[in-house]
Amino acid sequence: MNARDEILSRVRKATAGVQAPEIPRAYAQTSPTPDLLTLFAERVADYRAIVHQVPATDLATTVRQVLAVRNATRIAVPDGLPPGWTTGVTALSDTPPLTPADLKDCDGVITTCAVAVAETGTIVLDAGPGQGRRALSLVPDYHLCVVDAAKIAGTVPEATARLDPRRPQTWISGPSATSDIELHRVEGVHGPRTLEVIIAT
Amino acid sequence: MSGERTDVVWLGSPAFPKAAEKALADDRLRGNLRNATTTIRGKRARVVGERPDWAELRDAGAAIKDATLADLAGHLERLEAEVTAAGGTVHWARDAAEANRIVTGLVKATGETEVVKVKSMATQEIGLNEALAAEGVTAHETDLAELIVQLADDRPSHILVPAIHRNRAEIRELFARQVPGAPADLTDDPAALAEVARRYLRERFLAARVAISGANFMVAETGTLVVLESEGNGRMCLTLPETLISVVGIEKTIPTWRDLEVFLQLLPRSSTGERMNPYTTVWTGVTPGDGPQDFHLVLLDNGRTEALADEIGRSALRCIRCSACLNVCPVYERTGGHAYGSVYPGPIGAILTPQLRPDEEVSASLPFASSLCGACYEVCPVKIDIPRALIHLREKAVDAKRGHPSAERAAMKLAAWTLGNPRRLSAAQNVASLTARLPLGRPSRTWPGRRRIKRLPGPGRAWSRTRDVPSPPPQSFRRWWREEGEEQ
Amino acid sequence: MRIALFLTCVNDTMFPGTGKAVVKLLRRLGHTVVFPEEQTCCGQMHLNSGYRRECEPLVRSFAATFAGFDAVVVPSASCAGMIRELHPEVVPGLAAPPVHELTELLVDVLGVEDVGAYFPHTVTYHPTCHSLRMLGLGDRPTRLLRAVRGLELLELPGAEECCGFGGTFAMKNAGVSAAMGADKAANVRRTGAAVLAAADNSCLVHLGGGLSRDGAPVRVMHLAEILASTEEDPA
Numbered sequence: 001m002n003a004r005d006e007i008l009s010r011v012r013k014a015t016a017g018v019q020a021p022e023i024p025r026a027y028a029q030t031s032p033t034p035d036l037l038t039l040f041a042e043r044v045a046d047y048r049a050i051v052h053q054v055p056a057t058d059l060a061t062t063v064r065q066v067l068a069v070r071n072a073t074r075i076a077v078p079d080g081l082p083p084g085w086t087t088g089v090t091a092l093s094d095t096p097p098l099t100p101a102d103l104k105d106c107d108g109v110i111t112t113c114a115v116a117v118a119e120t121g122t123i124v125l126d127a128g129p130g131q132g133r134r135a136l137s138l139v140p141d142y143h144l145c146v147v148d149a150a151k152i153a154g155t156v157p158e159a160t161a162r163l164d165p166r167r168p169q170t171w172i173s174g175p176s177a178t179s180d181i182e183l184h185r186v187e188g189v190h191g192p193r194t195l196e197v198i199i200a201t
Numbered sequence: 202m203s204g205e206r207t208d209v210v211w212l213g214s215p216a217f218p219k220a221a222e223k224a225l226a227d228d229r230l231r232g233n234l235r236n237a238t239t240t241i242r243g244k245r246a247r248v249v250g251e252r253p254d255w256a257e258l259r260d261a262g263a264a265i266k267d268a269t270l271a272d273l274a275g276h277l278e279r280l281e282a283e284v285t286a287a288g289g290t291v292h293w294a295r296d297a298a299e300a301n302r303i304v305t306g307l308v309k310a311t312g313e314t315e316v317v318k319v320k321s322m323a324t325q326e327i328g329l330n331e332a333l334a335a336e337g338v339t340a341h342e343t344d345l346a347e348l349i350v351q352l353a354d355d356r357p358s359h360i361l362v363p364a365i366h367r368n369r370a371e372i373r374e375l376f377a378r379q380v381p382g383a384p385a386d387l388t389d390d391p392a393a394l395a396e397v398a399r400r401y402l403r404e405r406f407l408a409a410r411v412a413i414s415g416a417n418f419m420v421a422e423t424g425t426l427v428v429l430e431s432e433g434n435g436r437m438c439l440t441l442p443e444t445l446i447s448v449v450g451i452e453k454t455i456p457t458w459r460d461l462e463v464f465l466q467l468l469p470r471s472s473t474g475e476r477m478n479p480y481t482t483v484w485t486g487v488t489p490g491d492g493p494q495d496f497h498l499v500l501l502d503n504g505r506t507e508a509l510a511d512e513i514g515r516s517a518l519r520c521i522r523c524s525a526c527l528n529v530c531p532v533y534e535r536t537g538g539h540a541y542g543s544v545y546p547g548p549i550g551a552i553l554t555p556q557l558r559p560d561e562e563v564s565a566s567l568p569f570a571s572s573l574c575g576a577c578y579e580v581c582p583v584k585i586d587i588p589r590a591l592i593h594l595r596e597k598a599v600d601a602k603r604g605h606p607s608a609e610r611a612a613m614k615l616a617a618w619t620l621g622n623p624r625r626l627s628a629a630q631n632v633a634s635l636t637a638r639l640p641l642g643r644p645s646r647t648w649p650g651r652r653r654i655k656r657l658p659g660p661g662r663a664w665s666r667t668r669d670v671p672s673p674p675p676q677s678f679r680r681w682w683r684e685e686g687e688e689q
Numbered sequence: 690m691r692i693a694l695f696l697t698c699v700n701d702t703m704f705p706g707t708g709k710a711v712v713k714l715l716r717r718l719g720h721t722v723v724f725p726e727e728q729t730c731c732g733q734m735h736l737n738s739g740y741r742r743e744c745e746p747l748v749r750s751f752a753a754t755f756a757g758f759d760a761v762v763v764p765s766a767s768c769a770g771m772i773r774e775l776h777p778e779v780v781p782g783l784a785a786p787p788v789h790e791l792t793e794l795l796v797d798v799l800g801v802e803d804v805g806a807y808f809p810h811t812v813t814y815h816p817t818c819h820s821l822r823m824l825g826l827g828d829r830p831t832r833l834l835r836a837v838r839g840l841e842l843l844e845l846p847g848a849e850e851c852c853g854f855g856g857t858f859a860m861k862n863a864g865v866s867a868a869m870g871a872d873k874a875a876n877v878r879r880t881g882a883a884v885l886a887a888a889d890n891s892c893l894v895h896l897g898g899g900l901s902r903d904g905a906p907v908r909v910m911h912l913a914e915i916l917a918s919t920e921e922d923p924a
């Protein structure tokens with residue numbers, strides 16, 4: 001018998017007559033907090049990410065300002081990002097694809113997100129417009145993410161319900177971190193060491 | 202040390218009590234462990250405490266895992282079909298040797314001699330790095346703690362933080378010695394140490410063409426794999442190379458995408474004590490233009506179907522490798538992970554290792570490496586009743602040796618015979634009470650009216666090495682009851 | 690109320706004072722105590738050590754001995770837990786007598802917290818694993834202790850951690866057991882209490898054994914002995 005058939009037959013033998021239980025889903029589906037935006041902002045900041053809240057009309061100005069403050073001029077830009085956000089900087093288009101070296105050497109990347117989770121302070125990218133392929137938000141040392149307030153879900157169950165598992169996803173909760181040395185948390189290992197989030201209301 | 206072959210159990214691991222002695226004598230190790238486990242317990246308690254529905258999440262997590270296991274064959278077939286439809290290739294491995302052969306073959310087919318690796322318990326379990334090395338392939342561990350372990354030629358001692366037994370000063374010394382380009386004035390500040398790892402690994406990530414990973418979850422209905430991590434090394438490995446090989450235990454399956462909503466809440470809070478881990482990568486087969494274009498999934502049995510056949514033992518297959526049970530275990534806190542002789546240390550290891558590798562010497566001793574205090578069960582996010590499973594495995598260990606006489610067995614039989622009848626118990630008590638009249642030891646302050654016995658004979662010696670016992674009372678309760686108590 | 694006492698083999702043999710204290714306490718509260726003399730052991734040591742086969746007859750004999758009683762009191766959290774949680778697994782379908790650990794009986798069944806005791810000493814209380822995690826006794830024991838006249842209750846640091854007894858674990862893994870016991874004993878001494886109390890003499894024989902070996906000026910006592918103590922008849 002080949003490995004596949006043998007393993008499956010062992011599994012069948014081991015589980016013969018075993019009944020699957022009902023799944024109780026009495027856990028919270030929604031957040032009890034009415035002000036998801038504030039909760040999201042607090043929870044993202046908890047991870048030591050930088051957070052701004054601005055009216056949607058001021059978005060382009062704010063993006064320009066935060067980039068200027070960092071002296072970031074060469075910015076990787078995924079397809080579908082509103083062009084107004086990158087006026088005044090060198091936008092590095094990902095079409096054709098930027099090389100890993102391009103990404104390493106640029107000053108940062110700007111993306112939008114597919115969904116955000118208020119309770120956990122998480123942003124989720126799913127390669128949709130303005131988000132790009134996964135490497136874009138990974139290799140640069142600085143990630144600026146613009147979160148449309150309408151994208152903020154209260155809870156993890158609300159977020160997973162909005163996402164398509166067949167699209168590649170990256171869930172990001174703060175900058176990269178490690179606790180491997182004495183369980184002492186250090187921000188900034190291999191992913192972007194700085195995460196900045198602008199919430200557009 | 203790490204060069205010794207592993208198949209769950211490290212080659213030649215002694216029984217737990219013997220291995221524990223060495224750890225108990227190491228004050229620095231105990232200090233490191235105490236600091237680390239105390240920190241992580243506090244973190245976990247805070248983030249679990251803010252979820253009023255924690256009990257309901259655990260109920261759901263346990264039920265989803267049980268439901269998965271009940272129809273595991275069906276879910277695996279679905280998973281295989283979905284991964285294949287999404288452009289991936291699925292391989293099946295009955296045991297460690299087969300898995301290693303498959304992975305080595307896939308790597309060699311790419312022509313590469315170096316691979317980058319994301320921390321994975323499954324590849325640790327099968328000793329993949331050693332198998333690759335034997336075929337001339339170098340595997341670079343990229344998780345910081347795994348890197349520490351690899352550079353030190355050490356063994357991991359914790360599921361989540363493999364280098365938990367090392368403190369910052371030890372790590373500083375190791376990096377200064379072993380990492381090319383480490384600054385001469387390197388301090389033991391964790392941030393500085395992490396920076397060394399970042400620089401050392403960055404070029405490797407950007408140049409890597411083959412990566413090897415495990416996975417935390419595999420969603421059967423969509424063929425989706427999920428990896429949770431913190432540092433970004435996982436994202437690097439899962440995103441940048443051209444070829445990705447994921448080795449995953451068959452029990453990591455969950456039936457539906459929706460089920461993930463439960464585990465994305467249970468795992469980070471139980472594991473690192475965070476509301477959410479910094480990075481989670483979710484992928485399904487191959488996505489044109491995004492990530493590896495050649496994806497292989499190796500489904501690993503390696504003893505899991507044996508455990509699955511055991512009605513009580515199979516609960517160990519619910520495990521999501523959070524390591525909360527290690528962090529609260531008073532035995533683990535004092536011995537560390539190496540004493541368990543297995544890549545799976547702590548309470549979960551004590552029930553998993555003997556099932557995956559029943560014939561190893563250390564396996565027979567592991568179910569006894571617990572005071573059955575129940576702290577592990579209390580924190581387990583998928584409600585594995587570890588004490589109950591331990592008792593069950595103790596029974597199996599005892600039954601396996603029935604017919605072989607031993608001092609313990611004789612004592613247990615004698616105790617059962619004596620306790621089997623109140624007259625026999627009473628007679629034994631009367632004999633004990635006779636010794637109460639002997640002038641044994643000094644009067645006890647701990648138990649007024651009794652004497653301190655400082656040395657016990659036979660099997661009691663292990664007890665009396667560090668503990669006194671009170672002398673027997675002049676009269677058992679039942680005798681007092683018969684003579685005067687009942688009448689009062 | 691007529692209450693049957695299951696004293697446990699360890700208490701019966703080694704700590705008759707605990708049994709006498711339970712009898713005295715319950716009689717003082719106006720109840721009748723009976724001690725069915727057919728009783729021996731709940732089988733916990735055998736079951737927990739892997740000797741299930743040897744445990745089974747003990748479970749059957751326990752059920753037979755205590756059949757028909759309205760309430761059975763057990764001054765041991767671990768034996769009460771064994772009977773309630775594990776007897777039904779060892780011998781499925783066996784009629785389970787209504788077993789109450791002592792503080793459960795006092796607080797839940799008899800509805801008392803102030804049992805009229807007097808004990809003018811400093812006491813620290815160790816919640817044993819089975820009282821804490823198997824039975825979920827919660828603060829019943831400390832509520833009872835706080836109501837004792839003259840008693841000063843001192844909080845034990847790291848109270849919820851296991852003392853390291855664990856039955857045959859104490860001998861099979863004597864080194865680890867002793868290390869756990871030493872840490873617990875250090876916490877006990879840190880409180881400065883004159884008395885260490887618990888709901889299990891088995892844990893106390895381990896902890897007391899270590900304290901005694903170190904010459905610590907601490908007396909160990911089962912909770913029942915403190916609750917039975919009065920001005921006229923002090924413990």
